[in-house]
Amino acid sequence: MTLPLGYFGMQAGYEVQAAQGGAGEAFEPFLPGLVILLPLLGFLLNGALALAASRRSADAVRGGGELDFFHGKERPLTHVLPTWIGPGVIGLAFVIVLVNFFRMLGADLQEPIVRTYWTWMATGTLQVDAALQLDQLSMVMMLVVTGVSFLIHIFSVGYMGQDQGYPRYFAYLNLFVFFMLTLVMGANFLVLFVGWEGVGFCSYILIGYWFSDREKADAGKKAFIVNRIGDFGFLVAMFFIYTAFGTLNFTGVFDAAPSTLVYGGGLVTAITLLLLLGATGKSAQIPLYVWLPDAMAGPTPVSALIHAATMVTAGVYMVARTSVLFALAPVGGLSVALIGAATALVAATIGLAQYDIKKVLAYSTISQLGFMFIGVGVGAYAAGIFHLMTHAFFKALLFLGSGAVIHAMHHALHHTHNHADPQDMRNMGGLKKFMPVTWIVMWIATLAIAGIWPFAGFFSKDEIIWYAGARAAGTYGAWFTLIWIVALATAMITAVYMTRLMIMTFHGANRTGREEARHLHEAPWVMTIPLMILAVLSVFGGWVNVPQDIAESFMGGFGLLPMTEWLHEWLYPVVGVAKGIQVANAGDFSHYSPAGGGEFTWALMSTLAALVVVLISARVVGAFKIRPASESPEPTGVKKVLFKKYYVDEIYDGLVVQPILKASRFAWKVIDAGVVDGIANGLGHTARAMGWFGSLFQTGSVNTYALFLAIGVLVILGVIAF
Amino acid sequence: MLTEALVVSAVLFVVGTFGVLVRRNAIIMFLCIELQLNAANLAFVAFSRHLGIDGQIFVFFVMTVAAAEAAVGLAIIIAIFRHYQTVSVDNFNLLKW
Numbered sequence: 001m002t003l004p005l006g007y008f009g010m011q012a013g014y015e016v017q018a019a020q021g022g023a024g025e026a027f028e029p030f031l032p033g034l035v036i037l038l039p040l041l042g043f044l045l046n047g048a049l050a051l052a053a054s055r056r057s058a059d060a061v062r063g064g065g066e067l068d069f070f071h072g073k074e075r076p077l078t079h080v081l082p083t084w085i086g087p088g089v090i091g092l093a094f095v096i097v098l099v100n101f102f103r104m105l106g107a108d109l110q111e112p113i114v115r116t117y118w119t120w121m122a123t124g125t126l127q128v129d130a131a132l133q134l135d136q137l138s139m140v141m142m143l144v145v146t147g148v149s150f151l152i153h154i155f156s157v158g159y160m161g162q163d164q165g166y167p168r169y170f171a172y173l174n175l176f177v178f179f180m181l182t183l184v185m186g187a188n189f190l191v192l193f194v195g196w197e198g199v200g201f202c203s204y205i206l207i208g209y210w211f212s213d214r215e216k217a218d219a220g221k222k223a224f225i226v227n228r229i230g231d232f233g234f235l236v237a238m239f240f241i242y243t244a245f246g247t248l249n250f251t252g253v254f255d256a257a258p259s260t261l262v263y264g265g266g267l268v269t270a271i272t273l274l275l276l277l278g279a280t281g282k283s284a285q286i287p288l289y290v291w292l293p294d295a296m297a298g299p300t301p302v303s304a305l306i307h308a309a310t311m312v313t314a315g316v317y318m319v320a321r322t323s324v325l326f327a328l329a330p331v332g333g334l335s336v337a338l339i340g341a342a343t344a345l346v347a348a349t350i351g352l353a354q355y356d357i358k359k360v361l362a363y364s365t366i367s368q369l370g371f372m373f374i375g376v377g378v379g380a381y382a383a384g385i386f387h388l389m390t391h392a393f394f395k396a397l398l399f400l401g402s403g404a405v406i407h408a409m410h411h412a413l414h415h416t417h418n419h420a421d422p423q424d425m426r427n428m429g430g431l432k433k434f435m436p437v438t439w440i441v442m443w444i445a446t447l448a449i450a451g452i453w454p455f456a457g458f459f460s461k462d463e464i465i466w467y468a469g470a471r472a473a474g475t476y477g478a479w480f481t482l483i484w485i486v487a488l489a490t491a492m493i494t495a496v497y498m499t500r501l502m503i504m505t506f507h508g509a510n511r512t513g514r515e516e517a518r519h520l521h522e523a524p525w526v527m528t529i530p531l532m533i534l535a536v537l538s539v540f541g542g543w544v545n546v547p548q549d550i551a552e553s554f555m556g557g558f559g560l561l562p563m564t565e566w567l568h569e570w571l572y573p574v575v576g577v578a579k580g581i582q583v584a585n586a587g588d589f590s591h592y593s594p595a596g597g598g599e600f601t602w603a604l605m606s607t608l609a610a611l612v613v614v615l616i617s618a619r620v621v622g623a624f625k626i627r628p629a630s631e632s633p634e635p636t637g638v639k640k641v642l643f644k645k646y647y648v649d650e651i652y653d654g655l656v657v658q659p660i661l662k663a664s665r666f667a668w669k670v671i672d673a674g675v676v677d678g679i680a681n682g683l684g685h686t687a688r689a690m691g692w693f694g695s696l697f698q699t700g701s702v703n704t705y706a707l708f709l710a711i712g713v714l715v716i717l718g719v720i721a722f
Numbered sequence: 723m724l725t726e727a728l729v730v731s732a733v734l735f736v737v738g739t740f741g742v743l744v745r746r747n748a749i750i751m752f753l754c755i756e757l758q759l760n761a762a763n764l765a766f767v768a769f770s771r772h773l774g775i776d777g778q779i780f781v782f783f784v785m786t787v788a789a790a791e792a793a794v795g796l797a798i799i800i801a802i803f804r805h806y807q808t809v810s811v812d813n814f815n816l817l818k819w
């Protein structure tokens with residue numbers, strides 16, 4: 001980092017612009033509203049088709065026919081149109097984003113462009129607008145979201161083509177993209193929150209997409225409920241922000257923050273910690289990560305889109321978006337990095353012992369999200385977003401590749417009526433012969449995620465680790481050293497579990513069974529083409545942000561790469577203020593290494609180490625005698641602890657779920673049925689008992705009444721007399 | 723003189739009250755009520771010697787009302803007797819709830 005840094009973003013920003021040497025014309029957004037409206041339109045159209053299709057299948061069942069009414073016959077219109085509408089609207093949105101991107105490239109944009117459409121709510125001093133914000137950060141996110149979504153939509157055409165709920169699937173997927181774009185384009189916390197909740201809801205309906213399966217429906221519920229805990233933190237953080245600033249607009253809050261809030265003060269620390277709680281829920285970090293592995297119950301393209309590439313990175317985006325606040329709260333930033341480091345390590349170790357191919361990728365995603373948290377936590381916001389972007393490429397590729405594998409396995413097992421698990425890697429093996437394209441692209445993604453030069457993951461992961469180490473020179477240095485060591489170790493573990501996945505899936509002897517192997521086939525082109533595009537991005541995606549030191553060495557082609565430090569400079573207008581605050585208060589340590597050596601040395605060492613780890617684990621795993629799942633013994637010892645995910649689900653069940661269930665049952669049986677109903681019923685019973693007692697005096701006999709009368713008279717006379 | 727009259731009146735009244743409370747025959751109870759009324763009448767008359775004519779006038783009112791009451795009451799008793807073939811008040815316990 002050799003950028004001139006000033007305390008105030010404005011000044012710093014101008015200096016950067018001068019350094020770049022050319023001030024373009026003003027940025028003119030091109031139909032920004034249409035970007036989010038197109039997916040919504042797609043949702044409405046596909047939703048209408050889904051309703052029509054479900055009515056037809058209901059009619060078919062009522063008429064005594066098959067639910068699977070289009071099987072064998074020509075596909076009805078309700079299943080043909082979504083193929084074009086679903087990916088089509090996302091493709092159009094992507095084109096509009098691209099137009100905006102190139103306009104922004106040529107323009108001189110220092111302040112975000114805010115488009116206010118209408119006043120959403122105005123109560124007292126609080127005014128919230130339905131407004132969209134375009135700046136460099138939201139532009140990167142929009143590119144990633146629409147671009148990766150588009151590819152995954154195309155892949156889905158092949159993957160979900162035979163599914164009963166095809167139009168419904170695309171309706172949900174479009175709705176998700178709509179909310180995700182709302183999230184990244186919102187100009188205030190509340191619009192962001194709408195997107196935040198919206199993607200959570202879409203995640204819920206897509207995890208439970210095959211809702212007739214109880215387990216899958218429960219996985220959806222788990223994701224939703226765990227996310228609610230995080231959302232609570234986000235909401236309270238918003239209340240604090242409103243109390244402190246009187247507004248929820250990003251521009252208003254971030255402009256006022258450096259002067260309003262005290263550096264390291266209690267208020268800003270509370271706000272950032274609450275925001276962090278929100279981020280841990282959405283981005284599956286400790287302690288709220290448990291929903292993501294279960295979320296693999298959804299269709300694989302959904303896992304790729306929502307639970308790897310886009311939605312789960314919302315927490316990282318949010319931290320980068322509120323970077324000014326996190327820079328003002330060193331404890332908040334440190335907490336983000338610590339949680340990220342702990343999550344990265346824990347999830348990576350769990351990933352070592354899973355057999356379900358999607359579970360490995362799920363824990364890998366959690367681990368990589370941990371890396372992003374380290375990045376934005378140590379103040380390397382651009383590096384965090386950089387890793388978000390490259391991760392979106394290679395993790396989407398890995399998930400889609402696993403989808404192609406599962407697709408092939410499913411078909412092979414289906415043909416032979418075998419009930420083995422198509423996702424269990426012990427049942428695979430030797431698939432490279434049957435699926436060469438998938439095999440190659442998956443290896444590219446594996447090398448990318450393992451951080452091997454020159455693949456995308458190398459540059460982004462290395463940068464995060466470098467900045468984590470650099471902070472070791474400043475305050476809380478010991479903590480940052482620890483984070484640095486954990487990140488380095490996790491990077492190596494990443495290489496191990498990914499190599500294990502590849503070897504178990506594609507190499508060695510085929511374990512599907514002879515008859516099944518005859519039905520194994522490569523995925524259709526509609527699925528392999530997105531894989532190839534993502535593979536290209538996984539190779540070259542990292543080249544947009546090669547650090548200066550590395551770019552000038554052989555690893556950067558001796559300075560030939562045209563986009564050296566590009567993303568840093570691109571994001572500078574957004575995160576520069578935060579960077580300035582951090583440098584002014586904690587010092588600039590971006591050239592420090594806790595163990596000596598320059599950035600290039602460490603990068604070279606880490607890539608060589610990762611390469612060695614890949615080769616060793618390939619040999620080790622390849623030497624294992626792997627047997628199909630039905631013949632494998634139960635894992636034992638450490639392996640069992642890892643396989644059982646450190647028993648975290650069981651611990652949560654015992655510590656949280658069961659106590660809440662018990663407390664609820666107590667509230668139901670004892671407090672509601674006992675106390676509350678008891679009081680209400682008791683009043684009634686008392687009234688009845690008193691009435692019964694009073695009725696005893698009414699015998700119907702005249703003599704009794706006369707006696708009471710006489711007694712009454714005597715009493716009155718007695719009172720008067722004495 | 724007044725004292726003796728009031729003592730007789732009180733005795734009569736207590737006898738009447740006691741009769742109403744303990745007897746079960748409707749006719750007897752009716753007689754006892756008359757006894758109470760006449761005890762009151764006796765007290766009125768006794769006081770009127772000292773306090774003026776008002777008490778004696780009131781006695782006539784009471785006798786008139788008692789006569790009317792006797793007519794109505796006896797009619798009711800006859801109606802009840804025709805229904806139950808008895809005039810014991812133990813059987814007339816519908817006057818409740």
